[in-house]
Amino acid sequence: MQFEHTWRWFGPYDTTSLEAIKQTGATGIVTALHHLPIGSVWTVDEINSHKKKIEDAGFRWSVVESVPIHEDIKRHTGKFNTYIENYKQTLRNLGTCGIDTVCYNFMPVLDWTRTDLQHLLPDGSTALRFDEIALAAFDLFILKREGAESEYYPDVIKPAQDFAEKLDESEREKLTKTILAGLPGSEEGYSYEEFREMLKTYDGITATDLQSNLIYFLREIIPVAEEAGIRMAIHPDDPPFPLFGLPRVVSTEEHARTLIEAVDSPNNGLTFCTGSYGARADNDLPKMVESLGHRINFVHLRSVKRESGRSFHEANHLEGDGNLAQVMKALILEQHRRKNEGHTDLNIPFRPDHGHQMLDDLEKETFPGYSCIGRMRGLAELRGLEIGIRTALELE
Template sequence: MRQTWRWFGPKDLVSIDDMLQAGVEGVVTALHHVPTGAVWSPEEIAQRQAVLAVMKDGAPSGLKWEVVESLPVSEDIKRQTGDWKAHIANWKTSMRNLRDAGIEVICYNFMPILDWTRTDLAYRLRNGATCMRFDAIDFAAFDLFLLNRKGAAESYAPEVAKAAEARFAAMSDARKQELAGNVVFGLPGAAERMSMEDVKTHLAHYDNISATRLRSHLVDFLAEVAPLAQDIGMRLCCHPDDPPFPLLGLPRIMSTEADYKAVIEAVDIPANGITLCTGSLGARADNDLPGMMRRLGDRVHFLHLRNVALEDRALGGSFHEAAHLEGNTDMVAMIAAVLAEESRRKAEGRADWQIPMRPDHGQDILDDLKRKAQPGYPAIGRLKGLAELRGIMTALAHPGVSVAQ
């Protein structure tokens, strides 16, 4: 696996020097300041590459931009409204510009409105570390009593709604404000920040869009962009829903192995692939992550390796982001499946035999607690995760170990 690291650009509190000292081989970044739907120009791409190329003291870093995460897909494209055709044309132009700059992998998602959802961005664990968490009761309280979404009561079992009412009644005004901000936080580093009224407006636009219709819009989008990606040597990989179950009455279409298989078969070319995120997909107890890697590995173009601890194994239940080797996903089995896929690709002579991986998210530990970097993206917590993953990779790839042969 190619060991990469997500970086949010010059404003990121985790520096290029930090990445180098973590021992990463490549960088995952995006032009977060460019508005969604606009073209990523060659000049902007080159500027980001130039910034990555040097350390604080001006010495060459040796690091390169290897994976784009994310080239945003606009809400107009997802709904097929407004400027969606122009946005697709701009997306294709950006893809060409990225490929001309030597970049081959683009991660994107097709989640309506919110790119990920958590109720706590700094949930305190028993050891004093903090992590991101999804509390199902808190989320129901947000939906029912802060957002006051029309039809929200129909989305929850009576016992959940009752618990949410009690939880909301006990919340301080400060916690209510914090909860609302956490839920609509959106994508870290993105150009947009949504208010509660923005969320309500966006939700209204999805009133008549079912999961079937949204999936057809994704297929239409891929039918436009994937053939070009194939022609120019670019690999596209869709990130799963996070979390992988319905929220706010919105459709979810990339939450299971069956979802990925359907989209791959609908646009059946190698460039149309998967970002296999063990954290997002792992928030469903019925997702078999090592099995997905074995069965769909041919189309896995990018890996996010992180772990979650399911506090409730029922679909839609609470979970928090665990240390990389401590959650519900068997990370050893997962990495063994990845190494087996890489070995198969290498034997076939595939140029993309090595799959880029990043240690996704991490708990805030030690000096992370003072640095206050992007939620989920601390320096030391991710370094710890990368070291653990690297140890498994090294052990399984050793000539004396047969599992990865």
Template sequence: MRHIWRWFGPIDKVSVPDAAQAGAEGIVSALHHVPTGSAWTFEEIRKRQDEVRAGGLEWELVESIPVSESIKTMTGDWKAHIEAWKESLRQLAKAGISTVCYNFMPVLDWTRTDLRWETADGARAMRFDLVDFISFDIHMLQRPGAPDDYPAQLIEAARERFAGMPQEKITALSRNIGAGLPGSSDGYSIAELRTALARYDGIGADALRDNLIDFLSEVVPVAEELDMRLCAHGDDPPWPLLGLPRILSTEQDYVRVLNAVDRNANGVTFCTGSLGARPDNDLPAMVKRLAPRIHFAHLRNVRRETEGFPCSFFEDQHLDGNTDMIAVIAALVSEERSRRAEGRTDHQIFMRPDHGQEILDDLTRGAQPGYPAIGRLKGLAELRGIEQTLSHPVFGMN
């Protein structure tokens, strides 16, 4: 696999040289400062490439060109936003970048209740506490109909939790859940979140999926003409939140979208952390079946703390948690071997060590939540060790 490292630009407290020292071969980044719905220019793309090259690596993959809420709802300036998205692809291709990760999650990107939750050994990790989330939904956001979405025992647990919640916890919970895309300055206040949710009144899973397919029907042919690959990131967490539909939470979800726009340029960002939060997702089996369309792998692990789903979970260390990471990597290595035999030019799958626990000096660095230096270095070293072992001739997978 091609080992890359997410970098949020000059504001990132983990530098490109840090990534190179950690063992990364390239960088995945985005132009977070460009307003959503606007086209990326060649000049801004080149500027970011130069910033990465100054640190000794290359900008190899985009994560993400944001998909606006107008596109997701097919309202307002959605047609202009799609044209801007296409133009961004053209400018990226001109700069030599050929793979773009994106997501179609409505309103909220990945959602956590704690961004720096302390684990048993003193490390800090991102966490989704279901009772805290329900407390936010019912008692802080006061979303109409929210109590109908949860069982009575969880509603009562949330009531008790909120009654004893100190103000600093309430403030932090609101900030954490309302956070925008990683690396961006976007985010929602309670009032803004209510307004954003209202845009999806009457838009269920089927309608949102149709909007995604319509979007892909527009942008995938452009990507194909440019010899580019698009890869959709799954829902995080992989179940409905705040009454919003989710459409990329299971294998069947992906299959429906891949079949609807059945071209190799329409692909998958396989995130083991997002999909792994659902116990009914068999990740090694999913990799094997989706493998030909996986263009990017986010490798991280979560530990589910409650049964079923929705559930509470936290970001565990890369080789711990509920996902069989060795089996996942074995399936990806096998797919790369098959692609080489087929003569595919995209035989090498991009991979990054996704998220990571804050350990050692990470605890005082203050980097982007989920993106520490040492925690990701540790994860990359572990994942790379598994891959190299499985790729060794003694195992017959080279």
């Protein structure tokens, strides 16, 4: 018995083709219908057309990542009921097409966020990085968001001011684009003015409000997921703390526990992203698997190296602060618990999340975090780690 080894594919425009993915060792594909507008219904025809491409290449469409959630649902305003009904129908259609796992997130306005897409590492490869000072410099001195000063400690504000003052115009534009333009898999990118207007739509929405809106959404869609045979898997916030005054409510073990207890169903589960949760030192990843493992429906395996304050960069998969060896062990033990108790959800798909840009990929145009070679290295290391742990535990 093994986990299902999967690979994220962004569709026909991906710089890594399905034919190339065959050489990585992955057997399943994680993908979505990225061309469809957020909030629209995914039809059976659209789903099956995409699924056929994947199956013709010799893979299973293992996980949908993601079915995006419209901002009206997050704010609980406007046409939120219509968008929830559309979401339900998409789940029904995915179930009809035999797809059983859906990853999604509930981050307001911005999806996953970084400030540097080519952070140079000592070995010559490059990594994604989140720099708290650079983020504050953008927020305080480029965006000039009203009231932002109250959200940063003094030991961040002065370095952020110095950072901003040293930027020339091209560097300011690059930082703005990096933060706002959207990274691979993000729901939307924004211009400077669009972003300012979007932030205003969340005025007065607290973390308690956002959490309540998420639980309302779950209570609506989980019964449909049960009927359709779909395991939902919410992805944690990335980074796992508030940005730009926007609340975030999927950042800690307590957050995750609140959600799975609010709607007590095996179809209401988690995407356990070791990089997102691991950016916080107060998230003990192996212990989180032990306590939340019964609701882990999908896994992203990567490691980050925490720096000072809230800064971090993507480390090699088996390095950094992720402690992936202990995480892998805990996941394997969770899988065997399920087997011994007669559960059917044994495969637990995982994918190598992100990867360094390295070797020949340094000379290529690739999606940030999603170049082929770095992820293939990660998958190879993770597969070896899994086999080694299973052998040491004398588990099949």
